[in-house]
Amino acid sequence: MKRLRRLIPGVDQKLLLKDAGKIMPDPARRAFLRGGLSLGALTMLTGCDIVDSISAEKVLRKVSEFNDGVQAWLFDPNQLALTHPKSAITKPFPFNAYYALEDAPDIDGKDYRFEVGGLVQSTKPWTLDELYALPQETQITRHICVEGWSAIGSWTGVRLSEFLRRVGADTRAKYVWFQCAEGYSTTIDMPTALHPQTQLTFKFGDEILPRAYGYPMKCRMPTKLGFKNPKYIIAMHVTNKDLGGYWENQGYNWFSGL
Ligand SMILES: Nc1nc2c(c(=O)[nH]1)N[C@H]1C(S)=C(S)[C@@H](COP(=O)(O)O)O[C@H]1N2
C-alpha cells in the first residue's frame, strides 16, 4: 500500500466508514469504533470488494442486516476465519508491497536461516529443510488488504503455535515480532500467534511460495488484515515489548483484526 487512503470513484471513504459505524448494531458497533473502523474490516465483514459507489451501497445494506452470528464471529479471537473451496481461489492472486515486484527480496533458499530470539528456550537458527520437515496443513482463506481489495488464496505451512511449542517459547509473553528481509516488520499479539489458523507458510497453492508472495516464508493469519501478514520473514522474537512495525509506526491501527 502506497497511500493511507485509497480513492474509490464516487465514494468518500471517511463518510462510508462513518455511515457503516452508525448503522451497525451494538455490540459490534462499539467494538468496531474502539478498534478503529477500517475499509479492510468492512470488506471482510460483508464479503464485498468496495470498488465503486454501487458496491459501497451494497456494503451498507449488508451492514444493516448483520445478525448475531456475524458479530460473534467477528469479535471472538478463537473463532475460525471462513475457509473456501479450491474453486474460489483468486487467479491471479495480487502481489502487494510498498514497492514494485522487481524490488522484492530475492532470497537464496540454500543460505536461508530463520533466526528465533527473545523469550524462547532454543535460539538455534532454522534451515529451510528443517522448516519443511515440520507438520503442515493447508488453508484456503481470504486475504484482506486495507487498501480495499481482497482475494482468496491457498497457503500451506506449519501452525505458528506448533513452531512456538518446538522452540520452547514463553506463550505468556505478550507479543511476537517478525522481521523481514527488506526491513519490513510487524508485531502481533500472542492470542493471534496461537490462533489455529496462524501459519508459517511455505507454499502457495501446490507450489513453493513464489518470490512475489514471500519466498521462502511468510506468516499467514486470516484473522488479521493483509499488512499484519509478513512476507520474506528472516527473524522472529517472542517479547513483552511492542516492537511495532512498518505500517503500525506510520499510524495504522495496531490490532487490525477482522
Ligand atoms: N515483507 C513484507 N511483507 C508484507 C508487505 C511488504 O511490503 N513487505 N506488505 C503487506 C501488505 S500491505 C499486504 S496486502 C500483503 C500482500 O501479500 P501478497 O503479495 O501475497 O498479496 O503482504 C503484507 N506483507
Ligand SMILES: [Mo]
Ligand atoms: Mo495490504
